Amino acid sequence: MKEIKIPELAESITEGTIAEWLVKKGDKIEKGDPVVELETDKVNVEVNADSAGVLVEIVASEGDDVEVGDVIAKVDENGEAGGDASGEKAEPKAEEEAPKEGPKQAAPKQDEKQDETKSDQGVIASPAARKRARELNIDLSQVSTRDPLGRVRPEDVEAAAKGGNEQKQEKPAKTAAPKNTEKTEFDKPVERIKMSRRRQTIANRLVEVQHEAAMLTTFNEVDMTAVMKLRSQRKENFIKKHDVKLGFMSFFTKAVVGALKEFPLINSEIQGNELVLKKFYDIGIAVSTDEGLVVPVVRDADRLDFAGIEREIGNLGQKAKNKELSLNDLQGGTFTITNGGTFGSMMSTPILNAPQVGILGMHNIVKRPMVMPDDTIEVRPMMYLALSYDHRVVDGKEAVQFLVRIKQLLEDPYDLLLEG
Template sequence: MIEVKVPELAESITEGTIVRWLVDVGNQVNQGDDIAEIETDKVNVQISAEQAGVLKKKEKDVDDTVEVGEVIALLDDNAESDVAAAPADPAPPAAKPEKPAAATPVPPAAEPAAHVPGRQQIASPAARRLAREKGVDLNTVHTADPLGRIRANDVARQPEAAPAPAPAAKPLFIDQQDPGKPVERIKMTRRRQTIASRLVAAQHEAAMLTTFNEVDLTAIMAIRKRRKEAFIKEHDVKLGFMSFFTKAVVGALKSFPLLNAEISGTDLIVKKYYDIGIAVATDQGLVVPVVRDADRLNFAEIEQSIKDLAVKARTNKLTFSDLKGGTFTITNGGTFGSLLSTPIINAPQVGILGMHGIKKRPIAVETPEGDKIEIRPMMYIALSYDHRIVDGSEAVRFLVIVKKLLEDPETLLLES
């Protein structure tokens, strides 16, 4: 027997939760095939087979917690799959003239082959596919084949299985505070538990404050409108807002490097590189994949990186390397309609920029003819920072630089 064990996951991650099995008992597994999916504190990981064999036993069930090195399944490298395809139906031999035999005994007519419950049945791929579609148990199918092979026409003669009963409704619990009100108890996923504990820890461990400003996005929206088609044609990716904000953040971090640092005991670790985390909402919770060396990327490369990471996040394809590190984070609540919020620091980072919804508002605009009121696309931005490292004046000036760079985006283009 071959033991399938939970592999080394990542530094500081020693366990996970099985969220689903990708192979059923009796299935053939090839070397490298994914067998199960495990949810860790950060990402979902597929456990693959290091050797080929037939899955004989699942040692763990869905929702079980498993540790690195623990056996979750057994493979038999000498067994045959219960769902192995039978050889293709042989073509009937061509008729040949034969001399009539004298007094040749006539064999008795073949009777349907009997099937033994629990015994592996040999069936053609077409027969197995039809059986799945009709919900027919191959053990109940009779065939006239003398070797007991089941063909598609044998399955076709079987009546369709009765529809499966509807799943039972989720049990309702009684609210302890108000016994007359029904409630539903839902277990939090491992990732949601981790997110909850980290957010609480960040608020308890950091001296977190937030400062706000607003940005006039007229110039950026004009560039996007003017360059939209050409940008997509040349780079095969849309010119969004995130590349502008990423570039603006990098520019501001260069002026205020303590916002690109972290605390280590009594020391400050000031990072001389710019790995910008981009918060992405998924069905399993918020994740923050990282755009590496954002200062060295042009607008198209940033947009492509963010697009690729977002797709991986929403399809559970992120790896630990996608999430590792990060020196500063940007989160965009505006995609969900947020007008203003206070983002929480993504520890051990000391700063996070919150973007919000774009709203048209009347703004006083200074012109050569005097001040006048114009309708402009405005966005509130928020910087949450750790006051243990960053002073209030630095945080305010950081946000002012972000504002100026966004309102004069040609500066960003020239610096790229």
């Protein structure tokens, strides 16, 4: 009997949460097959089987917290698919026997798995609900839920198993009443949702940053006329030549790198009683995903041209969307850019991405009347910028000058193109 254990994941990761079992008890697996998806603080990773055999016992269920070295399942190297824990093939029960299709019922675990995946396609359900549905042989697509977001929960599966789903929809007051009998701090219905491990980590780190850093934010605005004109003039030739669109992020990344070279303290971090000035420019680009904010890193952004930056940002964004980011994609940034403007934000105060000492917030572009140097008024596309910084390292004067330099580079972007 072999054990499947949580392997060493990375230096900074020692624990995780079982997100989903990719195989079922009784399935035959090969060495190296992914058997479970593990949610960690940063990314989801798959745990592979160390040996071939039949999965005879699942020790850790979906939703359980586990640590490196914990046993999560057991494999019988001599077992057969559909066998019991001893590795012997289970005898079918009399009432389940089918003379013409008997052999198929003992073996096709993979078929069952495919049917289950097909029937559950498009259904939003918690891991615990999926597990309970498998145990009760319930089709999740046929389960109704009272969740306003349509997420199926274990209690919905239980109700479906008892044939009470329709009653639940027709008479919601009766099913909701027992919950209200328990005294809570609320007089009206509430729903409690366990925070994912990643969300808990994000919450803890954001609070830690505000406790440990002397965080301050300074604001400015930038006239985006020149950048928008330049993009309009060159976008067609750019995509033909490089096979990638020319977006705003490459301009901002180049401007940030140029400003960091002039104000090196903003590209540093505190380690003990020392300041570590970084002579490289790995720029983090904040990306919003369904599971929370992640910050993949564009490596050596100073060595990339506009096309290289756009291509790298596109690749990282796609990996984030597909949940394919690796730990290496997320570690080691020196400065972060976050774009709340994609969601319509007018102004915000971004929180530092520790141990970095600076983060730039971009916002939406809005046409506003602006007074020009000759006292005429013109309608210009304007964007507010916000720089949050650690006042322990960066003085206010330096932070303001850094943001002004970014403004200057963006309002005259031809210098950026020449440098790029």
